[in-house]
Amino acid sequence: MAAESKRPSKVRLLLGGVGVALILYGAIRILANAKVTNPIGLTKWLIGAAVIHDGIFVPLVSLVGYGLSRGVRPRARRFIQFALIVGGSLALIAWPEIYREGTQAAPKAWLQQDYTANLYILLGIVLSVTLLGYLLTVIRDARADRRRQTKERSPATKTSST
Numbered sequence: 001m002a003a004e005s006k007r008p009s010k011v012r013l014l015l016g017g018v019g020v021a022l023i024l025y026g027a028i029r030i031l032a033n034a035k036v037t038n039p040i041g042l043t044k045w046l047i048g049a050a051v052i053h054d055g056i057f058v059p060l061v062s063l064v065g066y067g068l069s070r071g072v073r074p075r076a077r078r079f080i081q082f083a084l085i086v087g088g089s090l091a092l093i094a095w096p097e098i099y100r101e102g103t104q105a106a107p108k109a110w111l112q113q114d115y116t117a118n119l120y121i122l123l124g125i126v127l128s129v130t131l132l133g134y135l136l137t138v139i140r141d142a143r144a145d146r147r148r149q150t151k152e153r154s155p156a157t158k159t160s161s162t
Contacts, residue, residue: 057092061085075137083130087123094119 008016030037064084068077097115106112 052092057088061088075141076134079130079134079137082133083126086126090122090126091119094122 030039030042061084065081068080072080094115098119101115
């Protein structure tokens with residue numbers, strides 16, 4: 001076996017450099033427009049988002065994933081994981097809007113919508129897509145099993161000419 005290099009590849013270095021450049025560009029733009037962008041408020045929000053993500057969302061998803069790995073078959077598990085991750089992400093994004101709904105006057109509010117109903121609609125779409133994907137996988141696997149069984153039986157039914 002050839003020894004692997006400890007140095008990062010050129011592509012990885014290039015992508016890292018592009019990422020750092022974009023972060024610096026964004027930071028400069030935020031600081032240059034401080035009256036509009038509110039860098040202190042943005043910093044608080046970013047810290048809060050990191051705490052919620054790392055302190056609540058990741059452990060919860062990990063626990064649910066562990067539970068699924070113990071009690072659900074692999075074919076169904078990946079569809080359930082998809083639905084839970086997408087649905088959880090949607091709920092996490094919608095939660096502040098649902099929580100603060102109705103706290104602002106209509107002319108001042110960004111949008112006047114029923115965020116709870118919209119979340120339920122999106123979760124219904126996620127559930128429908130997940131169930132459809134699972135159903136199509138079950139049908140595909142059943143067809144493949146039938147084809148495999150047919151191929152396994154055909155040599156046994158052939159008779160020799162001698």
